[in-house]
Amino acid sequence: MAYSWKKIGPVESIPVQGARRLGFLIEGQPVAIFRTVEQGLFALIDVCPHRQGPLSEGIICGATVTCPLHNWVIRLDNGTAVGPDEGQTTSLPVRIVAGEIQIGVPHTSEEAAA
Amino acid sequence: MNMMTDNRQRLVVIGNGMAGMRTIEELLNHEAGRRYHITVFGAEPHVNYNRIMLSSVLAGDKSLDEIVINPLEWYEDNGIRLFTGDPVTAIDRQAKTVQAASGLRVRYDQLLIATGSRPLAPPIAGLGLPGVCAFRDIADVNKMLEAARLHRRAVVIGGGLLGLEAAWGLKQRGMSVALVHLMPTLMERQLDAAAGQLLQRDLDRRGIAFFTNGQTEEILGTERAEGVQLTDGRSIPADLVVLAIGIRPNIDLARAAGLDVSRGICVFDDMRTSDPDIFAVGECTEHRGEIFGLVAPLWDQAKVCAAHLAGDETAVFTSQTLSTRLKITGVDVFSAGALMAADETDDEITLRDDGQGLYKKIILRDGRLVGVVLYGDATDGQWYLQLMRDKADVSLLRDRLVFGRALAEGGANKPAGPDFSAMPGETQICGCNGVSKDTIVAAIKDKKFTSLSDVRAHTKASASCGQCTSLVEGLLAFTAGVDAKAGKKTLCDCTEAGHDEIRQAILAQTLKTMESIRAAFGWKKPEGCHKCRPALNYYLLCAWPGEYHDDSRSRFVNERLHANIQKDGTYSVVPRMWGGVTTPSELRAIASVAEKFSIPTVKLTGGQRIDLLGVKKEDLPAVWADLNSAGMVSGHAYGKALRTVKTCVGSEWCRFGTQDSTGLGIKLEKLAWGSWTPHKVKLAVSGCPRNCAEATIKDLGVICVEAGYDLVVGGNGGVEVRVADPLARVATEEEVLEYAGAFLQLYREEAHYLERTAPWIVRVGLAYVKQRIVEDAIGRGALYGRFLHSQKYVQADPWAERARDPEAREFAPLLMEA
Numbered sequence: 001m002a003y004s005w006k007k008i009g010p011v012e013s014i015p016v017q018g019a020r021r022l023g024f025l026i027e028g029q030p031v032a033i034f035r036t037v038e039q040g041l042f043a044l045i046d047v048c049p050h051r052q053g054p055l056s057e058g059i060i061c062g063a064t065v066t067c068p069l070h071n072w073v074i075r076l077d078n079g080t081a082v083g084p085d086e087g088q089t090t091s092l093p094v095r096i097v098a099g100e101i102q103i104g105v106p107h108t109s110e111e112a113a114a
Numbered sequence: 115m116n117m118m119t120d121n122r123q124r125l126v127v128i129g130n131g132m133a134g135m136r137t138i139e140e141l142l143n144h145e146a147g148r149r150y151h152i153t154v155f156g157a158e159p160h161v162n163y164n165r166i167m168l169s170s171v172l173a174g175d176k177s178l179d180e181i182v183i184n185p186l187e188w189y190e191d192n193g194i195r196l197f198t199g200d201p202v203t204a205i206d207r208q209a210k211t212v213q214a215a216s217g218l219r220v221r222y223d224q225l226l227i228a229t230g231s232r233p234l235a236p237p238i239a240g241l242g243l244p245g246v247c248a249f250r251d252i253a254d255v256n257k258m259l260e261a262a263r264l265h266r267r268a269v270v271i272g273g274g275l276l277g278l279e280a281a282w283g284l285k286q287r288g289m290s291v292a293l294v295h296l297m298p299t300l301m302e303r304q305l306d307a308a309a310g311q312l313l314q315r316d317l318d319r320r321g322i323a324f325f326t327n328g329q330t331e332e333i334l335g336t337e338r339a340e341g342v343q344l345t346d347g348r349s350i351p352a353d354l355v356v357l358a359i360g361i362r363p364n365i366d367l368a369r370a371a372g373l374d375v376s377r378g379i380c381v382f383d384d385m386r387t388s389d390p391d392i393f394a395v396g397e398c399t400e401h402r403g404e405i406f407g408l409v410a411p412l413w414d415q416a417k418v419c420a421a422h423l424a425g426d427e428t429a430v431f432t433s434q435t436l437s438t439r440l441k442i443t444g445v446d447v448f449s450a451g452a453l454m455a456a457d458e459t460d461d462e463i464t465l466r467d468d469g470q471g472l473y474k475k476i477i478l479r480d481g482r483l484v485g486v487v488l489y490g491d492a493t494d495g496q497w498y499l500q501l502m503r504d505k506a507d508v509s510l511l512r513d514r515l516v517f518g519r520a521l522a523e524g525g526a527n528k529p530a531g532p533d534f535s536a537m538p539g540e541t542q543i544c545g546c547n548g549v550s551k552d553t554i555v556a557a558i559k560d561k562k563f564t565s566l567s568d569v570r571a572h573t574k575a576s577a578s579c580g581q582c583t584s585l586v587e588g589l590l591a592f593t594a595g596v597d598a599k600a601g602k603k604t605l606c607d608c609t610e611a612g613h614d615e616i617r618q619a620i621l622a623q624t625l626k627t628m629e630s631i632r633a634a635f636g637w638k639k640p641e642g643c644h645k646c647r648p649a650l651n652y653y654l655l656c657a658w659p660g661e662y663h664d665d666s667r668s669r670f671v672n673e674r675l676h677a678n679i680q681k682d683g684t685y686s687v688v689p690r691m692w693g694g695v696t697t698p699s700e701l702r703a704i705a706s707v708a709e710k711f712s713i714p715t716v717k718l719t720g721g722q723r724i725d726l727l728g729v730k731k732e733d734l735p736a737v738w739a740d741l742n743s744a745g746m747v748s749g750h751a752y753g754k755a756l757r758t759v760k761t762c763v764g765s766e767w768c769r770f771g772t773q774d775s776t777g778l779g780i781k782l783e784k785l786a787w788g789s790w791t792p793h794k795v796k797l798a799v800s801g802c803p804r805n806c807a808e809a810t811i812k813d814l815g816v817i818c819v820e821a822g823y824d825l826v827v828g829g830n831g832g833v834e835v836r837v838a839d840p841l842a843r844v845a846t847e848e849e850v851l852e853y854a855g856a857f858l859q860l861y862r863e864e865a866h867y868l869e870r871t872a873p874w875i876v877r878v879g880l881a882y883v884k885q886r887i888v889e890d891a892i893g894r895g896a897l898y899g900r901f902l903h904s905q906k907y908v909q910a911d912p913w914a915e916r917a918r919d920p921e922a923r924e925f926a927p928l929l930m931e932a
Contacts, residue, residue, distance in 0.1 A: 008928045015924065017641075017667035023927035033928065037641060051177060054683050057671035059644040066644035068671045068679060073644070084571030 003093060003104030008033070010099055011041070019056035019065070021046055026105055031092060032056035033101060034076050036063055042076035043094045043103050049074075049087025122151040125423065126212055126222035128202045128367065130156025132165055133396025133412040134228030135184055136548065140420030142192055147424045152194045153220055155212070158251055159199035161186055166409055168255050169276075169441055172283030178252065205371035207389055224391055224423060227368055227379060231361035231397035231407070236271070240333025246355045249280045258356065262287035265353030269293070269342045271330055273300040275440060277358035278313075281322050282442045284354070291321075292350050294328040294342060296359075304438040304449045308466065309473050309489040316445060316471060325350065363398045363405055378405045383430045385419035395419050401433060408436050413548030437499045439492065439545075444834065448495035451502050452477045452485030460484070463516045476516050481509040494518040496585065497532055500541065532585065534592035543589065544582045549575040554586065558593040565607075566590060606645035611635045613649070613866040620657045628654065628665070648673075649867035652754065655790055656862050659904035672752035675925075676912045677734055685734060686727040688751035689741050690787065693761045693779035693799075694722030703744030707737055721758030721796065723749055732926050738913035747911035750787070754868070756858075757796050759783040760808065764801030764818065773818035775801035778847055782816070785851055786858060788908040789901070792865040792874075795858065810838045813861075813871040814854055819843075823850050827857060827883065828875035836872045839880045842888045856887050856894040859901035 014020055014035040022031045032046035032055060040063060046056050053069030060066075063076045073082040079089040093104035125141075127134045134154070141147035156162075167181040189196045197214060204213040211221050233248035235241055245265075247257045261268065262284060270281040273295030285291045299310030300317075314324055325348060333355050334341040341351040363378035374380040374388035378400030385393050395415040397406055406412060411433055421429035437450035455462045455477055465474040470490065476498070477485035482505050486498040497519045501508060508515055514522040519532075539552035557563060557573045566587055570576050576583045604612055609632075611619075616631060625631045628650045632642060642650065647668035654662040666674045677685035689704065704724055708716050715727040729737055738748075751757060759782050762768065764775030779799040786797070798809040799816040809815025811831035815838050817824040822845040829838030841857070844850055860883065865874040875883055887894055 006930050008930055013928065015667070018924065020924055021927045023929040050179070054679075057675075057679060059647060059668065059670070061641045061643050061647065062639060069681075071644060084567075 002107045004107060005095070005097075005102040006105055007097075008101050008103055011035070011096055011101055014041070014101070017060045019058075019060065021054075021056050022103070026092065029090075030054075031103070033094065033103070034060060034065060036060060036076065038063070040076070041094050041096065041101060043092040044074070044076065044079050045090040045092070047089055048072055049079075049081060049089050050085070055089070122149055123223040124221055125150040125152045125224045125226065126220055127152065127154045127226045127228060128205075128212065129226075129228035129230055129396070129398075130154050130158065130160075130162050130196065130198065131228060131230045131396065132162070132183070132409065133230070133416055134226060135162040136413060136416035137226060137228065137393075137395050137419045137423075138192075138194070139184075140416050141423050144420065144424035144426075147420065150224075150423070152192070153222075154189070154194055154196045155200055155202045155214055156196070156198045157201035158253070160252055161189070161196075161198070163252065165251070166441075168249070168252070169279035169283050172249075172255050172258060172280065173286040173443075174283075175443075178255075202367060205367060205392075207371055207392070210391070222391075224393065226419065226423075227387070227392060227394040227398060228396045229364040229367060229398045231363050233357060234360040234362050235357060236330060236359060238330055238332050240335060240339065240355075241357075243333060243335050243339045244337070245335070245339035245353055246333055246357070249276055249356050249358045250361075254356075258284060258354065259287065261354035262289050266290060267292075267352050268354040268356065269350050269352035270356045270358060271342070272358035272360070273297070273324070273326070274303065274358065274360065275301060275438065277356075278317070279441055280356050280358050282317070282320075284356070285320065285322055289354070290323075292323040292325060292352070294325045294330055294344065294350070296327070296329055298326050300324075300326070301438075301440070301447075304453075305447065305489070306453045306475060306487050308464075308475070309447070309449070309487050312471060312473055312489050313440075313445065313447060317442075361397065361407055363400065365398060368394070368398070376400050376403075381431075383418075383432070384422050384427070385415055385431060386422070393419050393423070401431065404433055408438065410434070410436060410542060410545050410548070413542075416548075435499065435502050437495060437545075439495070446488070446490055446492040448486070448488040448492035448498075450486050450495070450499045451483075452479075453487060454485075463512075465516045474516050474518075478508070478512065478515075481507050483508050483515070491518075493584075496582075500532075500537070532588060534589060543585050544573075544575040547574040549573050551589065554589050555593050558590060562594075563590070564594055567607075605649055606643055608632075608637045608639050608643050608646050609635050616650075617653055617657070617863075620653055626654065626658055626662060628668070642668075652790060652792065652867050656904070660907040673754070675731070675734060676738075676748055676750075676752060676916055677729065678752045680727065682728075684728045684730055686725050686751070687729050687734070687737055687741075688719060688723050688725050688749040689746035690749040690783075691723045692783050693759055693776050695761075695776060695780065696724075700744060700746060703741060703746065707740045710740070711737055713737075719751070719758075721751075722760050723751070723758060725751070735917045735925055739917050742911065742914050742917070748913045750912075753790070754793050755790050755795070756783075756786045756788070757794050759786075760796070760798040760812070762799075762801045762806040764799075768801055770804060771801035771818070772820050773801060773823070775799040775807065775816075775818050778816065778818075778823075778850060779807075781847065781851060782854055785855060785905070788910070789858065789862070789905060790908065791858065791862055792867050793870045795861075795871070797854070811835065812838065814838075814857055816850055816854075822846070825850065825853055825857075828871045828880070830870060830872040834872075839875065841880075841884060852894065852898045853887060855901040856897035857883070859897040859904070860886055862901075862904075863897075 014033055016035055019032045019034040030046040034042045046054055048055055048067040050072045053067040055065050055067055057068045058065040064073050066073050072085050079091040081087045095102050162184045164181040164183050170176040200214045200216045202212045202214050211219050213219050233250050247254045268284045268289045268291045270277050270293045273293055281291045281293045299307045300313050329345040331343045331345045333339055334343055339355045343349050365375045365379050368379040369375045379394045379398050381394050381399045381401050387394050396412050415431055418429040418431040435451050440447040461478045463476050472490035475487045483501045488495055511522045537551055541551045543549055543551055554573055554575050563569050576586045631650055651665050651668040672678050677687050711733050713726045717725045719725045759779040761776045761779030765771035765773055795813045797814045798807040798812040800807040800809045801818050809817050810826055811829040815826040822843055824843050825841040826838035827841045830836040861871055
């Protein structure tokens with residue numbers, strides 16, 4: 001799928017082992033950016049596949065986040081639940097250009113928004 | 115002669131429920147089972163789900179997703195055609211076809227009828243009114259949940275297993291619940307009168323109103339259900355009426371097809387009906403005069419039926435002695451076999467302890483156990499059941515048998531719990547999922563499992579209602595030598611070390627960071643997990659006040675944002691109200707904040723404060739700033755911390771008050787606020803023994819008397835209500851503060867993270883707490899000193915701090931840049 005890259009601010013705007021939600025929806029869904037100790041940045045649709053909890057408010061360990069509602073553990077790299085729980089939230093591409101975070105917004109959703 | 119191009123046999127299943135699909139699962143386990151082309155018709159519009167767990171869905175313990183047994187992919191992966199929401203309307207045995215409601219007609223070579231049962235409906239008026247439902251399927255549960263949201267009063271008709279679980283679930287959902295039962299005692303088919311009465315007493319205490327000997331005359335109402343009228347003149351108002359008086363096998367289809375039916379569809383030992391090409395399993399069947407309502411025999415039927423479909427003609431279904439358990443949290447009931455002596459040659463042996471709500475009865479016939487009823491402690495249920503199934507001679511155990519396994523088998527040297535080496539392989543360990551000892555042992559051996567969670571994830575044993583967890587743990591220990599119980603006491607899966615061990619090492623080895631603790635104990639995950647990080651953060655805060663820097667990233671969201679996350683993702687904010695006392699200007703400030711930020715709900719809490727519910731995350735800093743500027747600080751209503759000090763008005767106003775309870779409450783709150791504790795802590799001060807502040811169900815309560823102050827500790831008003839234990843009587847307010855501070859510090863230093871004072875005191879014993887706080891005056895002074903020292907660093911308003919903190923920007927969402 002084709003993406004267009006949107007700038008959303010400096011890397012430091014996300015705390016290490018923390019996450020922040022975006023102020024706009026992508027394909028009608030809230031999105032959050034997560035930052036790990038290893039300086040990894042990940043973007044997920046901010047909705048736990050279990051009961052729609054806000055993953056961005058969870059505790060981040062390694063490259064996983066624990067949903068604050070019922071403790072499902074979700075992988076930040078691909079959005080899947082760590083077994084034996086089964087489920088997945090969508091992950092979106094992120095990259096850093098000159099210290100600025102950019103998120104890849106799928107073209108379809110842009111057109112839909114336009 | 116098979117003329118199809120697809121030379122597989124056509125198997126059609128009528129019914130997409132538990133028994134039918136379990137048969138297919140069993141069939142697919144056979145090599146020969148793959149020779150079928152399978153078509154399934156289900157009347158409900160869902161995939162296959164665990165009907166037994168509907169009561170857990172109703173009670174809010176599980177979601178609908180969690181009770182799905184086989185998702186759509188399972189049908190696809192196994193090449194099964196599934197038609198949901200399409201009941202079969204006729205079977206043509208000559209043409210060997212079934213006709214569905216949609217018009218679809220499908221040929222079969224072999225047919226499996228698994229149509230289940232339907233709820234019995236009494237012949238009374240009003241059954242068709244909106245607000246009346248049964249408790250059988252997902253649609254019923256959805257109706258009940260909707261009623262619980264919109265209405266207040268429910269009546270359940272039927273005091274059997276299902277009715278009681280429905281009543282408890284609705285109670286959990288906040289409805290006021292009455293239960294009408296035709297017989298004098300509850301669950302009379304599974305429990306004798308004594309156990310039924312104990313059950314009624316316990317549920318009555320939990321707030322369910324019982325109408326026994328109650329025959330329903332009609333359901334009242336015109337537009338919707340308004341109440342239930344009993345024949346003896348009693349009338350009960352209701353917005354929801356749930357019928358749970360029993361089930362009746364669904365046999366209409368089989369009867370119309372000319373199969374032999376009686377109460378159920380008659381099946382032989384091979385699960386064939388009177389037509390050898392038609393099988394039947396589940397609650398629709400009748401085998402040797404017996405019909406079925408519990409899950410265990412259905413699993414056996416499924417296994418036998420699948421074997422025959424796969425060409426194994428030797429499998430035989432025999433009905434075993436069945437046992438019953440009730441799925442209500444904290445109510446332990448077990449019964450199997452006879453409920454009472456059949457004649458004078460049978461012997462009943464009874465043990466009854468009304469104080470503890472304990473009741474055990476066993477029934478002996480010719481030296482063998484033929485019945486057991488357990489109430490209050492059902493630990494030994496499976497052991498008794500196996501003795502019955504084995505027809506074991508128990509004459510030698512007779513005088514000890516009723517006391518349970520540990521005593522009966524005598525020996526201090528013999529470990530309590532089942533003897534797994536003597537247990538037959540086919541013994542069912544998990545009734546919900548029909549998992550046998552052999553299956554679990556094989557999984558543990560083949561896959562080299564060492565943890566309960568692995569065994570549970572892969573065999574599903576103990577994954578449904580969880581009552582067999584201790585048995586699965588035992589099997590794990592027996593098979594792999596892993597002590598799952600000891601494993602459970604570790605801090606989390608990252609480490610083998612327990613809470614106490616880690617806390618001692620923090621002090622002994624002066625470990626001052628999470629990294630150093632994880633290094634010292636060889637943590638499995640370098641960053642820990644969501645369980646150990648909050649615990650270690652607390653232990654370090656407690657051990658090194660003023661030195662350790664709180665790690666907000668290891669805090670649960672509520673403690674990180676200083677507000678309680680709600681189910682819709684908004685937050686609730688509770689400002690502190692010292693001793694429950696407020697002023698007009700504080701109330702004005704709260705009112706202004708609520709209006710300014712359009713806060714939808716303003717509610718009084720049980721701890722004498724005001725809760726602002728529905729605050730958006732990005733508004734939190736501004737809400738706090740406004741409350742701060744009116745002199746209010748965080749109430750820590752979100753934290754494992756000191757919550758409230760509830761007071762009555764005391765001697766200042768009350769004609770019964772003996773001391774200034776309000777003033778003392780404020781002093782206590784000023785002393786203790788801001789402290790982090792292993793779990794939440796609630797205090798109260800009552801001005802006289804009438805105890806209007808409910809001090810006896812608080813972690814620490816003070817009851818004022820003329821001679822001074824009675825201190826009580828370890829009370830709890832939650833699900834497991836516990837009355838506080840008396841600690842001491844002291845003479846002065848200063849002593850109250852010292853004892854309270856010392857008690858809180860002892861709890862802070864020695865309880866496990868997430869352990870309330872009540873279970874902590876149960877674990878260490880009241881005598882120990884008294885010895886540390888009352889008898890050892892020097893030790894008490896030292897504890898109090900450490901508490902005061904620790905308080906120096908935490909009594910800063912977290913709201914004001916968070917609003918100044920650079921991380922405060924986190925509350926705002928990230929915006930797209932141009």
